[in-house]
Amino acid sequence: MLTGQRKALILDILRRDGQVIAKALADDLGLSEDTIRRDLREMAGEKLLKRVHGGALPLSPDLPDFSARQSVSSDEKRRLGAHAAGMVRPGQTVFLDGGTTNAEIVRHLPKDLPVTIVTHSPTIAGELEHHSAADVILIGGKLYKHSMVATGAVAMAAIASIRADTFFLGVTAIHPARGFSTGDFEEAAIKRHIAQCSAETYVLATREKLNAASPCQILPMTSVSGLIVSSDVPEESLAPYRDAEVSLLTA
Template sequence: MLTGQRKTLILDILRRDGQVIAKALADDLGLSEDTIRRDLREMAAERLLKRVHGGALPLAPELPDFSARRSVSPDVKRQLGAYAAKMVRPGRTVFLDGGTTTAEIARHLPRNFAFSVVTHSPTIAGELEHHPTAEVILIGGKLYKHSMVTTGAVAMGAISQVRPDIFFLGVTAIHPVHGLSTGDFEEAAIKRHIAQCSAETYVMVTQEKLDAASPCNILPVTAVSGIVVPSGMAEVSLAPYRSARVPIFRTDD
């Protein structure tokens, strides 16, 4: 098997199993473990995966600050935001997570009927300052500046008092095996708690978040009501999630 073929196989295994065990792969292919380890070193240098003792894991996406994230895939985020906003119904309670994609949902929310928005993000609340029909409830707590959301016991307690009809969850990574994840333990706990309090949870997914894993797990992919993906996302990329029976909503549907 050629080097390029081995590397393609390694990436396929990472997507399918969420990890590569160097010894097991070497045995399966009838190659030396050193050959597989060399492939993994080269792929780690190319930022295709993360090397760990005995093998490799999916690469965790980088976590730029909130301001920097505003310039990442703005057109795709607008597309996702517009689609998600159409899922809001009159009289319902919507929980908006922090994040730049969620900000696009706030900007596209319907303006011809009343509903409530709960958020633990002051930036999301600010987006709704001039919205004519949205009642806005802002959850307080300790501000996690990287994502501009509140965390901690105060936020957790306040969230426990609401029962949102729909929660739009923000994540930094989604993987068919490792699930939904983010880069901060406290933020992951808050996100998980909001989902547990909500009737339905949906995740907006851009290409760079797909098949990656961040350090802190939020939920398995099967725990959400669906994922929303932009038009043009390759069907082969979505196949593992369909196999897991996760509902997928494309913005061109």
């Protein structure tokens, strides 16, 4: 098999499985593992994939620091936030993950809506300053500054005592085979714990996060109640999620 053919096969496997295991692929093709690893190094240099120990993952979006992300609010994020806010009912307990997309949920909530908002993000809590009818529960812990959320044992214990009606989960990447993922192990554990303590979990899926994978899995695709996606996302991008029988809510 020629080098170009191997690389095309590697990309096909990434799209299908969300990962490439170097040893398994070498065994399947009857090649040395060094040959596959060399292909992966070259493809990583060409920005076609992300090298990890033992193989490769699809590229995930490179995120700037939180303050830079906070200053950018796209029309897509506003539409997703407005749709999610419309799902919140009076009297509910809603857990809001950190992130700039989830901040748009708060900005679209009626300021007189009687609701309990739980969050481990001080920036999300700050957005609720003028929501006079909302009770706000801020979870503390070790601050993960990249996402401005609390992590660690203190946060885990506090979250365990709460049962939210709905959790709006923030992620850095979404893949039909690899599920929902983020870049930090501790943050992934907290997100997974919140989902386990919530009746329903929804993800606001901006276009650049689809069909990508980050190193730390949060949940498999079938573990959430639905994805909220923009109406202008091409159908071919959504087809793998429909095939996986994931509920898609269009904003």
